[in-house]
Amino acid sequence: xxxxxxxxxxxxxxxxxxxxxxxxxxxxxxxxxxxxxxxxxxxxxxxxxxxxxxxxxxxxxxxxxxxxxxxxxxxxxxxxxxxxxxxxxxxxxxxxxxxxxxxxxxxxxxxxxxxxxxxxxxxxxxxxxxxxxxxxxxxxxxxxxxxxxxxxxxxxxxxxxxxxxxxxxxxxxxxxxxxxxxxxxxxxxxxxxxxxxxxxxxxxxxxxxxxxxxxxxxxxxxxx
Amino acid sequence: xxxxxxxxxxxxxxxxxxxxxxxxxxxxxxxxxxxxxxxxxxxxxxxxxxxxxxxxxxxxxxxxxxxxxxxxxxxxxxxxxxxxxxxxxxxxxxxxxxxxxxxxxxxxxxxxxxxxxxxxxxxxxxxxxxxxxxxxxxxxxxxxxxxxxxxxxxxxxxxxxxxxxxxxxxxxxxxxxxxxxxxxxxxxxxxxxxxxxxxxxxxxxxxxxxxxxxxxxxxxxxxxxxxxxxxxxxxxxxxxxxxxxxxxxxxxxxxxxxxxxxxxxxxxxxxxxxxxxxxxxxxxxxxxxxxxxxxxxxxxxxxxxxxxxxxxxxxxxxxxxxxxxxxxxxxxxxxxxxxxxxxxxxxxxxxxxxxxxxxxxxxxxxxxxxxxxxxxxxxxxxxxxxxxxxxxxxxxxxxxxxxxxxxxxxxxxxxxxx
Numbered sequence: 220x221x222x223x224x225x226x227x228x229x230x231x232x233x234x235x236x237x238x239x240x241x242x243x244x245x246x247x248x249x250x251x252x253x254x255x256x257x258x259x260x261x262x263x264x265x266x267x268x269x270x271x272x273x274x275x276x277x278x279x280x281x282x283x284x285x286x287x288x289x290x291x292x293x294x295x296x297x298x299x300x301x302x303x304x305x306x307x308x309x310x311x312x313x314x315x316x317x318x319x320x321x322x323x324x325x326x327x328x329x330x331x332x333x334x335x336x337x338x339x340x341x342x343x344x345x346x347x348x349x350x351x352x353x354x355x356x357x358x359x360x361x362x363x364x365x366x367x368x369x370x371x372x373x374x375x376x377x378x379x380x381x382x383x384x385x386x387x388x389x390x391x392x393x394x395x396x397x398x399x400x401x402x403x404x405x406x407x408x409x410x411x412x413x414x415x416x417x418x419x420x421x422x423x424x425x426x427x428x429x430x431x432x433x434x435x436x437x438x439x440x441x442x443x
Numbered sequence: 444x445x446x447x448x449x450x451x452x453x454x455x456x457x458x459x460x461x462x463x464x465x466x467x468x469x470x471x472x473x474x475x476x477x478x479x480x481x482x483x484x485x486x487x488x489x490x491x492x493x494x495x496x497x498x499x500x501x502x503x504x505x506x507x508x509x510x511x512x513x514x515x516x517x518x519x520x521x522x523x524x525x526x527x528x529x530x531x532x533x534x535x536x537x538x539x540x541x542x543x544x545x546x547x548x549x550x551x552x553x554x555x556x557x558x559x560x561x562x563x564x565x566x567x568x569x570x571x572x573x574x575x576x577x578x579x580x581x582x583x584x585x586x587x588x589x590x591x592x593x594x595x596x597x598x599x600x601x602x603x604x605x606x607x608x609x610x611x612x613x614x615x616x617x618x619x620x621x622x623x624x625x626x627x628x629x630x631x632x633x634x635x636x637x638x639x640x641x642x643x644x645x646x647x648x649x650x651x652x653x654x655x656x657x658x659x660x661x662x663x664x665x666x667x668x669x670x671x672x673x674x675x676x677x678x679x680x681x682x683x684x685x686x687x688x689x690x691x692x693x694x695x696x697x698x699x700x701x702x703x704x705x706x707x708x709x710x711x712x713x714x715x716x717x718x719x720x721x722x723x724x725x726x727x728x729x730x731x732x733x734x735x736x737x738x739x740x741x742x743x744x745x746x747x748x749x750x751x752x753x754x755x756x757x758x759x760x761x762x763x764x765x766x767x768x769x770x771x772x773x774x775x776x777x778x779x780x781x782x783x784x785x786x787x788x789x790x791x792x793x794x795x796x797x798x799x800x801x802x803x804x805x806x807x808x809x810x811x812x813x814x815x816x817x818x819x820x821x822x823x824x825x826x827x828x829x830x831x832x833x834x835x836x837x838x839x840x841x842x843x844x845x846x847x848x849x850x851x852x853x854x855x856x857x858x859x860x861x
């Protein structure tokens with residue numbers, strides 16, 4: 220007796236229906252999650268707008284108040300928004316239009332914080348070191364930019380809380396960035412502007428030492 | 444969309460489709476077909492080919508002798524394939540101990556497993572031929588269960604449920620899960636007459652098949668695979684006795700496992716090419732679903748793994764360059780904070796990949812439940828399952844790459860390294 224060799228078309232059809240249904244459910248669930256995240260971003264825009272106003276108030280206060288409160292509050296706002304922006308970049312990608320919109324708001328917050336620090340330096344005789352870091356997410360500069368950002372962060376972690384780093388996307392289509400590039404004569408990325416004076420490009424953490432160590436001398440250097 | 448995401452989606456869909464197809468067929472099979480009762484109505488010859496097996500041959504013969512089958516319908520034939528060690532002398536001791544069931548033959552020159560099996564078949568008197576490897580341990584009732592499946596004349600071969608015997612090291616633990624996957628797949632293939640591999644470690648064949656269509660291909664490095672494909676190509680049937688538990692010790696080192704898989708995979712490629720006529724609608728589910736799915740899954744999963752490894756290496760290179768830029772002065776680099784947890788939740792939980800991974804782990808676990816229940820295995824497999832989930836795809840890709848290189852450059856594949 221020869222075995223049956225028919226193509227089991229009905230079972231294949233059933234399997235197709237079953238596989239397609241499960242696959243579609245998975246896509247729908249994950250798209251739902253994606254939509255939920257998008258909603259979170261939308262609602263966050265309102266929060267950041269509120270934060271921008273808070274920053275303005277703090278900036279006004281900084282002209283007359285030398286208490287730590289202003290710095291702490293403004294830094295908390297910056298850290299919170301920065302952390303969320305980082306997550307959104309990881310989730311949706313660095314080129315996602317929603318992320319780029321969020322980044323424009325974050326850049327505004329950074330600039331306001333930068334101005335608060337400048338005020339505190341002026342009014343309260345505090346020697347903060349400010350670093351404006353211009354990076355690029357475009358190939359082939361993105362790897363160099365990430366490495367330089369990593370070096371700057373590590374240097375700050377090792378050396379002092381008095382170092383303030385503000386990162387700006389060199390390619391971001393924003394009036395704020397264009398103005399900053401004009402003000403500091405920035406024509407390429409990655410590059411860092413230290414205390415609005417020295418423009419440097421670093422490949423190794425040691426490259427920072429001649430620029431920053433003399434400025435850090437009044438503070439206790441935590442690690443060597 | 445990233446190349447690897449496209450690959451994952453295609454693989455996931457093929458996996459979902461084929462698994463659904465296998466489950467539906469299995470469900471229909473169990474509903475329609477009554478499970479055959481264990482039987483002892485046929486005479487059986489167990490052939491054990493041995494080449495330099497002095498360490499395990501005694502254990503194997505003892506395992507064969509402990510098989511629960513009528514004494515007058517059962518013989519054990521040991522064929523020493525020109526061993527350079529004491530395999531023959533050890534086996535001969537069993538034959539000389541007034542044990543008429545055990546017969547030992549010696550070939551002067553090593554001719555390979557196929558030739559040893561063919562000599563055994565010539566000497567055999569049983570209607571059913573069992574091929575048994577020297578590192579195989581058989582449950583005493585498995586043979587009766589397998590013989591019970593020879594219900595119709597066109598069923599030429601019956602495969603058992605293969606497991607790994609008491610796996611203790613990482614390589615055998617991973618193999619155990621792989622073998623359990625095989626238990627489910629082989630049964631579902633049997634439900635649509637699509638078995639295309641019979642385990643060389645322990646399989647049953649009708650002797651009449653060898654008499655009509657020749658014995659094992661002596662030049663073939665995977666002679667068990669060749670004979671299964673030959674049975675399919677001649678329009679006979681292969682069955683699976685999923686409750687007949689048989690255990691292999693399995694390779695215990697990375698190298699020995701690699702040598703085994705190199706032989707299996709090169710053998711699979713060569714034999715599938717030789718039997719390419721099995722592809723297509725004339726062989727039903729075998730040619731339209733089972734074989735095409737197997738080939739495409741192998742190709743896609745190996746490509747995906749290579750891609751992932753290259754991406755991971757690029758990432759490691761980038762990280763190293765960053766660490767080099769700070770002169771490898773670590774600070775809080777590995778701190779697990781609430782921030783990291785949030786990263787995980789936001790970036791992973793909403794991702795399609797995670798959902799697909801969960802789905803496939805669930806399917807794999809379902810295979811395990813099926814196989815453990817059928818083989819009545821009581822031990823824990825959690826650790827083995829975790830090891831398999833993390834490492835198998837990399838090992839699988841590596842074995843396939845090595846095997847492909849051997850095929851492309853026409854390198855000689857050995858049965859095992861001396």
